[in-house]
Amino acid sequence: MIRLPASFPSAQDQRAIIDIGSNTVRLVIYGGPVRAPVVLFNEKVTARLGKGVAESGMLSAKGIASALGALARFAIILKLRGVDDVQTVATAAARDAANGGEFLEQVAALGLEPRLLSGEEEAVASARGVLSAFPGACGIVADLGGGSLELIDIEGDAKGGGRCTHGISLPLGTLRLAAMRVDGSEKFARRIHRMLKGQDWDAHSGQVLYLVGGSLRAFARFAMEQVNWPIDDPHAYELSPEEVLSAVRALQSKTARGAALAPINGVSASRLASLADAGALLGQLVKELHPSRVVFSGWGLREGLLAGTMGAKTAGQDPLLAGVVAFVEMQQPGLSGAAELVARWTARLGYAGPDNLRRAAVMLALASLRSEPNLRAEQAAQWALRKRWLGVDEAGRAMIAMAVLANSGQAEIPTELPRLAPLQDLREAVIWGMATRLARRFCAGAGEVLEASSLTISGRKLVLATTHAMAPLYTDACAKDLRVLAEMMGLTPHRLSVESAADLP
The missing domain is CATH 1.10.3210.10 (Hypothetical protein af1432)
Incomplete structure (x- = not known):
């Protein structure tokens, strides 16, 4: 019999989030203090559920099979570890697909309890993650996933809470961007502008733009490499709008005429493949929103869901x-x-x-x-x-x-x-x-x-x-x-x- 070390967290101290996203399906198990949880287990499968939605409006059979295989494994892992505190959420792919409801029924059959988040709920969860990681944060949160981009205004307080308002979800996920950029940068820019105006999104110039999502953190790592930054963790990495646009130009130069990017430490091959698209979108957001500065967040939707379970006393801890x-x-x-x-x-x-x-x-x-x-x-x-x-x-x-x-x-x-x-x-x-x-x-x-x-x-x-x-x-x-x-x-x-x-x- 294998004996776990005495320091291994008990099941009662563990909380799990299963995130069924448009690009990946991920299980993260957290332990440690509730106010500053640490990752004990983190595993993802690139199921690309949103790819089929972008092409046909349906979750593909291949994507469903890949996702269900991963979720079956996750369900067993949670059972073996005795973790009962589990939140299972699905986002843009399942929300937008015609067969999304049928897919979630199959997820439930595995013993999980999936919750389909609306676009606004997804934006709010990401915003709570940012507020929890950056107490007192005020500005705009932009969360880029595989199927959608969420934008929401935040006004934080020193106790790790605050208000989240004016949340919107746009079909601008990384799985959709390549097709949108085919007709050139000018048409892409006009399309982003129309989408924002169509949602009555009118950001005030000079706010801080907080960026959430694996593709945007990959962009941060690219920008860090360009200047040989002393720190390699993209969380809390900060750039001016001019520095963002400079990094976008450098990325475009390196990927001109279909050239492949050199490997970047901490960035997976799948993230690397979509990095130019994420950079192009970020460049347009900076031009449209006119932020004072841009801050990358390692915390987002999953950590926001955890933060939603904290009491006021815990949330107020440093x-x-x-x-x-x-x-x-x-x-x-x-x-x-x-x-x-x-x-x-x-x-x-x-x-x-x-x-x-x-x-x-x-x-x-x-x-x-x-x-x-x-x-x-x-x-x-x-x-x-x-x-x-x-x-x-x-x-x-x-x-x-x-x-x-x-x-x-x-x-x-x-x-x-x-x-x-x-x-x-x-x-x-x-x-x-x-x-x-x-x-x-x-x-x-x-x-x-x-x-x-x-x-x-x-x-x-x-x-x-x-x-x-x-x-x-x-x-x-x-x-x-x-x-x-x-x-x-x-x-x-x-x-x-x-x-x-x-x-x-």
Whole structure:
């Protein structure tokens, strides 16, 4: 009998989404914290259900067979894993096909409970995914699938919620675009314009355009490769409208006269084949909607469905901290609590940066100590830059990465990080990391030491005060850390010993 490791999530902690799309049929099983779920299992089959709909108005027999085969496998996997929290949804292909209802009856016969989403419901679900990943997001969400393009206005709040209004669905999925582009770019552009006007879609110039969907994330990866971007996760990747159009032109140049694109890391062959079509549509959307900036989202419909089940209290949690806490607790139970002690001990230095970034940096810095000494700095920086975190942009990732590097003694800013964040912010992150380094070396992992000491600024002095009982813990190495930190802050280091904790400054 195979025994699962103790850390393997129980069935009660797992939630599953089956997404029956126009291009792919996918099962994703999520675990981890509800506010920042992590993917435990992700499998898709390219059934191309929407191809038959675009050509004949019917789901093809081949597409149905492929989809049902995948869904039968998914049903067995869920049963074997004991996952009961399952949402099965179908989108544009099943919605538009004349035989869509018959197909969903066959899906139900497998023991699944498919729900056919309307175009507006699909748009709202994608919008909720974006709002959950980017608390406070305001603008337009564009979700490009195989059979349709959904557009919806969003106005988020800091608690991960908000309003979704004016949702529309257009027959502009990637499986339809190639045929629409045959007559040339000018006619294609006019057709997109008429479709938007026909739906009474009148976006306000200067809004943020949030992009959802595998084909648009593939475009982001293409754009990242063109500029040798330091991060390879397209989630939260941001471009100006001019940069989008420049990438579209580069894509058109590389695919001129039917030339095949070179492989792109993280992009499947099927996505690669439709990338030029997705890019052409994105270029027209940018010209029509006049956004201030364009942000790519790794979260969309599936994650929006999960977000719809969260209570208000859970939705109000900080998604970055929820994710980082879950991650570091897997490294060492109780580590997030220890990190909070360090974060509070260093908090009186008057940081200007967002507190959630600093707290996340402290947690990852302490978690890195579980690694081999020669791996710690690089591994923790990679966690910050490459792991899928929510509620943080690329500048925030860079600040966390710089802080964990400084925690390991590397105060010099790597050349790639100023491409992600301003130098002033990165220098502040160095101070976060050096303060964490001082705290952990001084207390030696004992929280009582931090409770019997303080780190404060008094005039032009950086003061480390301890009770007499804890004074022997202040070593030459601690003195060096205090001096380096003080110099970085333009202060003079000062050591103070007091009778009791009540006397600490």
